[in-house]
Amino acid sequence: MKWTAKDVDMYQQAKEYVDTALVPCVPIGITNMKAFAEMSEHTLFIANEVERQFKGRVMLFPPLTYFVQEQIQARVYEWINMLKQAGFQHICFVTSHADIADESFVYVPALPLEHADEAYKQKVMRQQVEQVMDALVTKWTLKN
């Protein structure tokens, strides 16, 4: 489910089935702006794709956005706590920014795919989507 009025309606009716929060983590940087924009684009694409596959169990939240210079760790833990309190048992962050290391993070490196050919691009994207999906399935099976 996405963070839209329509999907939130659905969420409220099926709360007990939606136990996973998916949060894209997006850094902003002013120097080397393009690389950061690429990261953001990439992360959001992957997150959207995962949401499409796991629509019924995953709530895709708006991205946690921060400046690269910011200390993000504390905010991440705060988000985890808030989401746990809100009833999400599994929390998964997706990021292309290697700076954060935590077990709830899945790292999806943004490759400079701008000029790569379409087939290769799709293959890389699919692999990364599968990587996030596998991480989620592992989380789910561990709990059950």
Added chain:
Amino acid sequence: MSEKKHRVSRRQFLNYTLTGVGGFMAAGILSPMVRFALDPILKEEAGQDMVAVAQVKDITTEPQRFDFKVKVKDAWYESEEPRSAWVFKDENGDIVALSPICKHLGCTVNWNGEKSNPNRFFCPCHYGLYEKDGTNVPNTPPPAPLDRYEYEVKDGTLYLGKAKPQGGA
């Protein structure tokens, strides 16, 4: 004689020409407006186009996943949305194209996704199961069978249209 009787005065002449030209101008302004106003009524119901998905010779009795894109129009915003279909031939050799969207909450189902339930569609979210023909397995979350795409075969290519719900519980 008659010519003299029917003489048009300068005033009348100007009146006629101005009404004529004015009428044309008014019509020119109003007719597109009227057409715009009536447009929603005149428009035929937006039918989804059939999209080429696969070659018929690639389709086997084992469900295979094909990805394709459809143009979706949401008010004025047009976008391409990815779709998938599980396509196979049934015992009679007819093509079946099932939508992979789980009828429970909309996850994407997989063929043979779980080892203890072979030859069934499996939804990884809440462990819903469907038989090969899309019928939902009782006592799993899905409330209805998987949707079936309308299909068309032209020159050895499979075209898919809209996904329609199947009957049954």
